[in-house]
Amino acid sequence: MNSNNVVISVANLEHSYGSTKVLNGLNFTIEKGKIFGLFGKNGAGKTTTINILMGFLTPEKGECIIYGEKAASLSNENKRRIGLLHEGHISYDFMTLEQTEKFYKDFFPNWESKTFAYFMEKLGLPKNRKIKHMSCGQRSQVALAVLMAQGAETLILDDFSMGLDAGYRRLFLDHLNQFVKDNNKTILITSHIVQDLERFVDEAVIINKGHVLLSAPLSNIKDGIYGYKLPLNIDIEKFRNHKDILDISITKEHYEIITKLAMEEGCNLFKGVIKKEQIIPYTLSFEDAFIALTGKY
Amino acid sequence: MKSIFYKEFIKLNRILLTVFIINTAVLIYTFFRVRLGIMMNEPSGIWLDIILKNGIFYSKVETAFYISALLLGVMQFYPEFERKRFRLACHLPINEYKMIFYTSFFGFVVITGIWIYNTLGVILLAAQFFPVDIYKEIPLIIFYWFINSLIIYSFASSITLEASWNVKLRLVLLMAGSIGAFKMAVYNSNPLYAFTAFVFAVIYFFAIYFPALRFRKGL
Numbered sequence: 001m002n003s004n005n006v007v008i009s010v011a012n013l014e015h016s017y018g019s020t021k022v023l024n025g026l027n028f029t030i031e032k033g034k035i036f037g038l039f040g041k042n043g044a045g046k047t048t049t050i051n052i053l054m055g056f057l058t059p060e061k062g063e064c065i066i067y068g069e070k071a072a073s074l075s076n077e078n079k080r081r082i083g084l085l086h087e088g089h090i091s092y093d094f095m096t097l098e099q100t101e102k103f104y105k106d107f108f109p110n111w112e113s114k115t116f117a118y119f120m121e122k123l124g125l126p127k128n129r130k131i132k133h134m135s136c137g138q139r140s141q142v143a144l145a146v147l148m149a150q151g152a153e154t155l156i157l158d159d160f161s162m163g164l165d166a167g168y169r170r171l172f173l174d175h176l177n178q179f180v181k182d183n184n185k186t187i188l189i190t191s192h193i194v195q196d197l198e199r200f201v202d203e204a205v206i207i208n209k210g211h212v213l214l215s216a217p218l219s220n221i222k223d224g225i226y227g228y229k230l231p232l233n234i235d236i237e238k239f240r241n242h243k244d245i246l247d248i249s250i251t252k253e254h255y256e257i258i259t260k261l262a263m264e265e266g267c268n269l270f271k272g273v274i275k276k277e278q279i280i281p282y283t284l285s286f287e288d289a290f291i292a293l294t295g296k297y
Numbered sequence: 298m299k300s301i302f303y304k305e306f307i308k309l310n311r312i313l314l315t316v317f318i319i320n321t322a323v324l325i326y327t328f329f330r331v332r333l334g335i336m337m338n339e340p341s342g343i344w345l346d347i348i349l350k351n352g353i354f355y356s357k358v359e360t361a362f363y364i365s366a367l368l369l370g371v372m373q374f375y376p377e378f379e380r381k382r383f384r385l386a387c388h389l390p391i392n393e394y395k396m397i398f399y400t401s402f403f404g405f406v407v408i409t410g411i412w413i414y415n416t417l418g419v420i421l422l423a424a425q426f427f428p429v430d431i432y433k434e435i436p437l438i439i440f441y442w443f444i445n446s447l448i449i450y451s452f453a454s455s456i457t458l459e460a461s462w463n464v465k466l467r468l469v470l471l472m473a474g475s476i477g478a479f480k481m482a483v484y485n486s487n488p489l490y491a492f493t494a495f496v497f498a499v500i501y502f503f504a505i506y507f508p509a510l511r512f513r514k515g516l
Contacts, residue, residue, distance in 0.1 A: 056384060058514050074512065076390040084388050090380050094308050103307075106300040107390050 013062035024210040037201035083152030089143040093132035108150040119145030137168035154186040198286035229280040230253040246292035259290040301399040323361040324418040366446035370453025412443040459508035
């Protein structure tokens with residue numbers, strides 16, 4: 001890894017709330033131009049990590065460096081290079097769209113009025129509409145428009161999907177794809193709806209209880225794990241605690257088993273319980289892999 | 298500063314209108330109350346009240362002033378506290394100390410405006426009914442109310458922005474003590490005393506930095 005290309009570096013991050021340790025020596029780096037997903041179940045430490053990265057929480061140990069500066073004390077120049085999307089798309093909702101642009105424009109010399117206008121046109125709302133009178137989905141578009149128009153090189157997007165329906169989530173990612181990939185922007189994104197990001201992120205870090213479970217390019221996340229569908233009439237319980245079975249889900253028609261065993265080994269495992277022809281392999285989604293790694297609870 | 302003032306003005310335009318209406322209403326009420334008092338009673342009786350009993354015929358203006366400062370402090374910082382919106386301001390490419398200073402300076406400017414408005418209003422009102430000896434002390438008296446209003450505003454802002462209830466409670470106690478101490482200073486016509494009180498009140502303004510920086514660092 002070329003250290004000149006490192007935009008965000010998180011090293012040995014530790015943090016506790018009271019006696020509960022939420023981060024246990026977290027490490028990862030994000031290179032320029034990468035779209036990086038930070039994933040974890042509720043309580044895994046994602047929001048704590050993001051809060052530290054945004055400089056809104058002082059970690060007990062370790063450090064976060066963004067563009068060579070400590071995250072808690074960024075210079076104005078670097079603040080301009082980093083766009084933050086806060087959880088819940090918070091914005092100055094007492095402002096109208098027009099006032100929002102006027103306000104931010106003063107702080108960002110490279111403000112791209114055309115980009116802002118593009119989003120506003122897509123939104124199809126009058127410029128004098130106050131943000132507080134908009135739906136959650138519309139607010140997410142305004143927040144994204146502000147981030148894009150300010151010309152930030154790196155975007156930190158905390159739980160962009162919060163409160164958004166499937167349509168707005170897809171729209172948000174479409175816009176991100178359009179503006180980010182063309183402009184070689186760096187992104188750190190978190191979401192609790194992991195399947196949305198399967199088509200978007202380049203690399204992923206999956207954390208659980210403050211530890212990194214896996215850090216890999218997204219295309220490699222599913223390496224070494226397999227999915228099989230089994231009929232519902234078998235006794236599945238005796239496999240539930242098997243060391244190579246990562247997850248068992250029940251659907252309307254099948255059991256869906258996620259395991260570390262390839263087809264042949266899988267057939268051996270279920271030998272005597274089920275015929276080989278009844279084992280149907282299926283392609284795992286990113287969400288399947290995520291559940292297999294972190295568990296359901 | 299222009300941009301921060303712009304944001305604060307948008308956020309508070311209705312509150313500013315409310316504050317203007319409250320203070321104007323109180324001035325009008327005071328005018329009619331004094332007029333009615335003079336019509337219904339012997340003017341000498343009213344003068345005796347003012348001179349011998351130190352009765353202040355415009356005391357309702359003090360209450361309106363304090364309510365305005367309280368309203369301003371709460372309504373300026375509640376939207377920042379709500380949903381942690383203050384984070385947006387913290388990430389603006391501007392020094393955080395400056396950002397906090399400009400935000401609270403907006404409040405200072407509004408309170409100064411209320412002080413000037415009320416002082417002129419009460420003087421004009423008093424000039425209709427009383428000789429100059431009666432109302433020449435008005436600017437000084439209202440100046441002390443201005444000082445108290447600054448303290449109320451500073452603490453109302455700090456208490457609103459502070460996330461911890463424990464710290465909020467301590468700030469409330471500190472505010473009560475501070476206002477009590479400054480109330481005792483009222484009517485001291487020594488300019489040095491008035492200036493010292495003003496300097497102390499301005500120092501209280503930095504109370505806003507305490508919860509703002511705690512908020513920033515996630516303490």
